[in-house]
Amino acid sequence: MQRPAGLWRLCPRPWAARVPAENLGRREVTSGVSPRGSTSPRTLNIFDRDLKRKQKNWAARQPEPTKFDYLKEEVGSRIADRVYDIPRNFPLALDLGCGRGYIAQYLNKETIGKFFQADIAENALKNSLETEIPTVSVLADEEFLPFRENTFDLVVSSLSLHWVNDLPRALEQIHYILKPDGVFIGAMFGGDTLYELRCSLQLAETEREGGFSPHISPFTAVNDLGHLLGRAGFNTLTVDTDEIQVNYPGMFELMEDLQGMGESNCSWNRKALLHRDTMLAAAAVYREMYRNEDGSVPATYQIYYMIGWKYHESQARPAERGSATVSFGELGKINNLMPQGKKSQ
Amino acid sequence: GVAALADPGKKTEEPPRFLVCPLSKKPLRYEASTNELINEELGIAYPIIDGIPNMIPQAARMTRQSKKQEEVEQR
Numbered sequence: 001m002q003r004p005a006g007l008w009r010l011c012p013r014p015w016a017a018r019v020p021a022e023n024l025g026r027r028e029v030t031s032g033v034s035p036r037g038s039t040s041p042r043t044l045n046i047f048d049r050d051l052k053r054k055q056k057n058w059a060a061r062q063p064e065p066t067k068f069d070y071l072k073e074e075v076g077s078r079i080a081d082r083v084y085d086i087p088r089n090f091p092l093a094l095d096l097g098c099g100r101g102y103i104a105q106y107l108n109k110e111t112i113g114k115f116f117q118a119d120i121a122e123n124a125l126k127n128s129l130e131t132e133i134p135t136v137s138v139l140a141d142e143e144f145l146p147f148r149e150n151t152f153d154l155v156v157s158s159l160s161l162h163w164v165n166d167l168p169r170a171l172e173q174i175h176y177i178l179k180p181d182g183v184f185i186g187a188m189f190g191g192d193t194l195y196e197l198r199c200s201l202q203l204a205e206t207e208r209e210g211g212f213s214p215h216i217s218p219f220t221a222v223n224d225l226g227h228l229l230g231r232a233g234f235n236t237l238t239v240d241t242d243e244i245q246v247n248y249p250g251m252f253e254l255m256e257d258l259q260g261m262g263e264s265n266c267s268w269n270r271k272a273l274l275h276r277d278t279m280l281a282a283a284a285v286y287r288e289m290y291r292n293e294d295g296s297v298p299a300t301y302q303i304y305y306m307i308g309w310k311y312h313e314s315q316a317r318p319a320e321r322g323s324a325t326v327s328f329g330e331l332g333k334i335n336n337l338m339p340q341g342k343k344s345q
Numbered sequence: 346g347v348a349a350l351a352d353p354g355k356k357t358e359e360p361p362r363f364l365v366c367p368l369s370k371k372p373l374r375y376e377a378s379t380n381e382l383i384n385e386e387l388g389i390a391y392p393i394i395d396g397i398p399n400m401i402p403q404a405a406r407m408t409r410q411s412k413k414q415e416e417v418e419q420r
Contacts, residue, residue, distance in 0.1 A: 050403065125397055136361060139399040144367035146391075146400035151363045176370075 044165050045268065046217070049120070049141065052163050052266040056121035059262030060100065065127065068260030069102070074244060075158050075187050075303055076102030082185050082307065083107060083156065090154040094118060096174065097142055097160020099262075101128040101135070109133045112154070118145075119160075121262070142170050147177040157186040159303075162219060163266065171232035181312030184234065190241055190302035191219045196290045197254065197299060204282035205274075213271045222304055234308025236315065242303045247296040251283040254299050360398050366391075367400050383408065 059065065080103055083090075091113035095103050098117040107115075115133045118140040119125055125137040140146050142157075142164045155174050164170045174184050198216040205212035220228070226239050248254040258264065290297050309315065326334075366373055366384040373382040373391070381390040382398060388409035392399050399405075 053401075120401060122394070122397060122399070126395065137397045138364070139397055139401055139404075140367065141401045141403075144400070144402050146364050146367040146398075148363040148365045148372075149370070 047163050047165050048266045048268055049143070049163075049165070052262075053120045055259075055264050055266060056099075056119070056262035057123040059260055060121055060123035060127050062260060065100065065260075068257050069100070071244065071246070071261065071301060072099055072102045072159055077106045078242070078303075078305070079103050079156055079158050079185055079187055080106030082305065083111065083154065086183065089113070092116070092152050093154040093156065094147070094152045094177070096140075096145075096155060096157040098128070099124045099158075099160070101131060103156050103158055104131040104133055104135060105129045107131070107133060116147075116152070118142075143173075145170075145173045145177055149176055150179045151177050153179055153182050155182070155184045155186075157184075157188075159187055159189060161186060162189045167220065168228055168231060171228055171234070175233045175308075175310055178310040180310055181314060182310045184306075184308045184310075186306045188225070188304045188306070189219050190304045191221050192243070192300060192302040193219055194299060194301070196286060196297070197251065200251065200282045200286035200289065201274075201278075203285050204278050208275065208278045208281050214267065214269070215265060215271070215274070217265065217267055219302075220304070225304055225306055229306060229308045232308075233310070235311055236307075236309045238305075238307040240305050242305065244301045244303060245298050246301065247292060247298050249296055251286040251297065252279075254297070360393065364398060364400065367402055381406070 059068070062068075083103075084107075089111055093112045093114070094116040095101070096118050098104070098119050099121075101117055104112075104115050104117065109132050112133045115131070115135045116138060117125065117128065117135050118138045120139065120141055122139055125139065128135070128137070138146065142161060143166055155178055157174075161167060161170060171184075178184060194216050201215050202212045222239060222241055226237055229237050229239070248257070286297055292298060360375060360382060362372075364373060364382060365371060366387065366389065368389070369384060369387055371384060371386060373384055375381075376383050376390070379390070380393045382393065382400075383390045388407055389402075390406040390408050392404070392406065
């Protein structure tokens with residue numbers, strides 16, 4: 001396996017992912033320049049979406065893209081599990097930010113009739129993994145979905161929404177393109193993702209350069225995610241978290257893999273260069289603080305899974321407040337009450 | 346049928362009807378001669394490359410601008 005030693009001098013930016021959370025005020029302060037004038041000035045503009053597209057295209061063009069697919073494969077299979085948990089068929093489904101089709105390969109044509117695969121990187125779409133489901137590829141930006149209202153029975157998204165500038169809007173658009181009673185199943189990186197790397201870089205940079213700049217962007221908090229889904233119109237929400245720990249030989253291998261996944265930093269306010277000295281110090285800090293017994297270093301990926309439904313009148317709803325006919329105090333006597341109730345009907 | 350859309354080289358097939366303009370959410374007209382999806386109202390054309398519609402707003406072509414430029418060139 002060829003690992004070019006000079007790679008980090010060429011693009012020495014760390015990584016990772018960040019999701020717009022709810023504290024908008026602070027983010028507007030931290031977000032840097034917004035050179036693209038097309039979006040309204042009030043729109044958050046933290047991430048360079050063009051750069052993200054280039055990074056993903058670059059990653060998909062690598063001779064061995066499968067080498068870096070382990071995380072997306074794993075999360076893709078877990079999303080597929082959640083799709084199978086719902087006992088129905090989905091004639092029309094969409095994978096938003098599909099990459100090379102990590103979810104589609106785990107689903108079958110009995111469950112999904114037709115699968116739309118949308119991503120911002122054309123190389124990933126052209127290189128997609130095999131699936132038995134009929135698929136249609138569309139190049140699309142998660143922030144500007146090109147689909148008609150009430151189109152899909154199912155929308156899935158795996159590890160892609162953390163690079164979206166305006167997450168509330170993206171979720172609203174997902175809600176818009178779902179049919180009533182349609183379901184959205186998504187996975188996103190959570191706040192503790194790569195905390196080891198974040199911590200090591202901060203310590204090393206503070207020590208060597210007298211201050212630090214963000215290299216790992218902030219992620220959404222899990223309770224914010226619930227609020228965001230609710231605000232976008234979803235109901236019957238399910239949000240849960242999961243952690244995947246991966247062991248690497250060292251910090252540099254971790255960073256190389258992140259780049260291979262197309263998960264390099266694309267914040268506008270990223271630092272163009274990390275000094276080699278700082279990088280070496282960070283690798284040493286990482287090893288010192290988090291090393292496993294066998295000498296490898298762990299990296300934690302925290303994943304949030306979310307499920308939200310678009311409203312339909314057939315869905316179960318809580319009864320109206322005050323509409324109960326039996327007191328909770330009589331719960332112990334429920335067996336006596338039930339037959340009576342049936343008789344009276 | 347549909348799989349052919351994703352098949353590079355085949356450009357003749359019409360893209361799905363529920364693709365809309367990502368900006369205005371209005372329906373698009375398929376222009377077979379240029380292999381583009383066109384939003385008449387806003388004057389935006391989305392290209393279809395290797396059978397994959399490119400619906401990213403930054404990649405779209407402004408049809409009116411180019412017409413104006415042509416007019417200027419003709420003068």
